[in-house]
Amino acid sequence: MEQRDETQPEETKKQYRKPELFRFPLRAEEAVLGFCKTASTGGPNVGNCAIPSACFSQGS
Amino acid sequence: MIHLSIGGLVIALEADGAFPLEVTGATRRFVVEEPAAIDCRIRARWGAVEPAPGPPRFDSGGVWKVYDEGDGLRFDFHSATFGTIPYKSARFDAGFQRGEVTFHSPYFQPDQPLYPLEYPLDEILATQLLGRTGGIELHAAGIVDTDGEGWLFAAQSGGGKTTMSRLWLAAGGAVLSDDRIIVRESGGSIRMFGTPWHGEAELSVASSAPLRGIFLLHHGSENRCVRVVAPTSLAELLTRAFPPLWDRSSVDAALAFLDRLTEAVPVLDLWFHPDQETVAFLRECSAEVSRR
Numbered sequence: 001m002e003q004r005d006e007t008q009p010e011e012t013k014k015q016y017r018k019p020e021l022f023r024f025p026l027r028a029e030e031a032v033l034g035f036c037k038t039a040s041t042g043g044p045n046v047g048n049c050a051i052p053s054a055c056f057s058q059g060s
Numbered sequence: 061m062i063h064l065s066i067g068g069l070v071i072a073l074e075a076d077g078a079f080p081l082e083v084t085g086a087t088r089r090f091v092v093e094e095p096a097a098i099d100c101r102i103r104a105r106w107g108a109v110e111p112a113p114g115p116p117r118f119d120s121g122g123v124w125k126v127y128d129e130g131d132g133l134r135f136d137f138h139s140a141t142f143g144t145i146p147y148k149s150a151r152f153d154a155g156f157q158r159g160e161v162t163f164h165s166p167y168f169q170p171d172q173p174l175y176p177l178e179y180p181l182d183e184i185l186a187t188q189l190l191g192r193t194g195g196i197e198l199h200a201a202g203i204v205d206t207d208g209e210g211w212l213f214a215a216q217s218g219g220g221k222t223t224m225s226r227l228w229l230a231a232g233g234a235v236l237s238d239d240r241i242i243v244r245e246s247g248g249s250i251r252m253f254g255t256p257w258h259g260e261a262e263l264s265v266a267s268s269a270p271l272r273g274i275f276l277l278h279h280g281s282e283n284r285c286v287r288v289v290a291p292t293s294l295a296e297l298l299t300r301a302f303p304p305l306w307d308r309s310s311v312d313a314a315l316a317f318l319d320r321l322t323e324a325v326p327v328l329d330l331w332f333h334p335d336q337e338t339v340a341f342l343r344e345c346s347a348e349v350s351r352r
Contacts, residue, residue, distance in 0.1 A: 022292070026299045027216050030199065032179040033187075033302060034122025 067242030093105030118306030191310025195244030280331030
């Protein structure tokens with residue numbers, strides 16, 4: 001039975017690079033669309049806060 | 061029936077009986093005449109919302125939670141203003157082709173105009189549809205320069221999107237949104253679409269433009285731009301995007317799209333100091349990007 005030739009010439013082998021871990025900051029409260037824009041949280045501006053809704057709060 | 065077209069996603073809204081359906085605010089600009097194809101049909105109604113029977117699939121930690129219900133999903137929206145029963149509950153089939161939004165009638169006046177997709181349901185629905193049709197919503201300002209070319213300025217809140225938008229407006233550019241942009245493939249190229257979800261400047265246009273480049277905004281003491289290569293560019297955009305994290309297949313689709321996007325469109329870090337020089341600097345930077 002034919003087999004694939006698993007050997008490779010040295011010059012075509014990729015040089016091993018140790019994996020590196022990078023951290024990228026994510027603001028979870030923004031990413032999950034859970035909040036409205038206030039002084040302390042991010043979110044889109046909701047112009048009309050007179051209608052009871054997710055973005056209604058006293059003083060918003 | 062009311063039809064909305066946001067980012068090329070077409071949503072049909074209708075209501076039962078005397079339900080006071082109304083499209084409000086910037087979303088009015090995205091109302092269209094009857095389209096050829098509809099991505100999602102939604103019916104709004106009054107009802108008595110019952111609490112979901114089991115634990116949520118995902119809890120946003122804010123106003124909404126999502127539950128598995130049959131083959132589809134149920135999104136419940138709470139506000140401390142009302143109480144423990146969700147003030148609104150939205151059910152969708154597995155393909156997000158049909159949905160029903162129920163408002164808990166004891167919480168509302170019967171003639172009080174209501175927009176069934178009021179935030180965050182509109183964006184949740186958009187991200188779910190993009191996960192199935194291709195594309196992504198980015199936390200970015202979308203600018204169309206006077207030559208018709210589109211540029212995105214992506215940042216988390218407070219990163220300078222609205223500031224940048226105002227600079228471009230003063231220089232003759234157009235702003236598709238100063239906070240949220242939908243990016244999709246169209247006719248073999250990448251386009252950016254305005255959305256009704258704006259920032260403090262309330263800039264929002266129902267239009268689109270070819271996307272030529274993406275800037276990742278940073279505050280700085282001077283203007284400087286540096287190319288960002290893959291896979292860093294993909295990771296950076298992911299932190300400035302809204303993939304539906306509770307839906308595995310949609311997250312896979314979002315990552316695949318971002319991979320294609322960062323291959324097709326240059327991404328640059330931009331440190332900027334907002335002044336009269338900023339737009340001229342960016343036009344030089346953009347011209348350099350276009351030459352490559």
